[in-house]
Amino acid sequence: MPTTLKLKSVQSKSLQIPGAESWHVSAKDPAISVMTDFHWHSSVTVSENSTIDAAIDHMKHTGVRCAFVIDGKMSAVIGMITAYDISGEKPLQHMRLTGTPRADILVKDIMQKISDWHVANLEDIEKATVGDVLKVFTDTGVTHVPVMQTTGSNEQRLRGLLSFAKVKRLLVA
Structure with missing residues (x-):
């Protein structure tokens, strides 16, 4: 006999x-x-061709401090950019080196390319503790760690993200 879904009124104000x-x-x-x-x-995600100001606005509106950078065709992740990248030294260094005004700096100019990432493997995260994650952040000084998963066909996939700010916010001393 099929179950009938019945709607009820809410008793709370x-x-x-x-x-x-x-x-x-x-x-x-558990670190997971x-x-x-x-x-x-x-x-x-943000496009590599977005300005850094548009990227930071997008991150603010979505409530995150890190976005993955996708190529101009919007078909693949090619990097990562954080609020710390945008508000730190990277734009100033780029301006000094190229003479580009801040308003014209693109995400691709200062992003962290995949080849520069330091990542964790999902299998290791599943065995680790929050304390282990905190130690990685304090030892390395990075603010975000991409988490990779190896598929059955030995392909690397982006599975998750660890955030130092999130860990600090959630951690009870």
């Missing part, structure tokens, strides 16, 4: 904002608990 509940982790919790998993969440 207000509800908690979805996603606003407090959530914390400890250093002993602080990874943004692209199996469940969409990644934020």
Whole structure:
């Protein structure tokens, strides 16, 4: 016999904002608990031909500090850019070297190319703790770590992202 779905009225006058509940982790919790998993969440992307100001605006509107850079054809990830890249020394260095005004600096001018990434493997993240992730961030000084997964056909896929700011925000001392 098929189940019938019945709608009901809400008895409360207000509800908690979805996603606003407090959530914390400890250093002993599984590292996977602080990874943004692209199996469940969409990644934020910007075009390599976007200006850095447009990119930072897009990141602000989507609530992230890191975006993956896609090629001009919008078909593949070719790099990563962070709010720290845009607000730090990279634009100033590019301006000094090329004479380009800040408003004309493109994402591709200062992005972190895939060949420059330092990544973690999903298999290692599944065995690690939040404390292990925190140590990587404090030891290396990076702000974001892409997480890669090897498929059955030995292909590398971008599976997730670790964020130092997220770990610090969620970590209970």
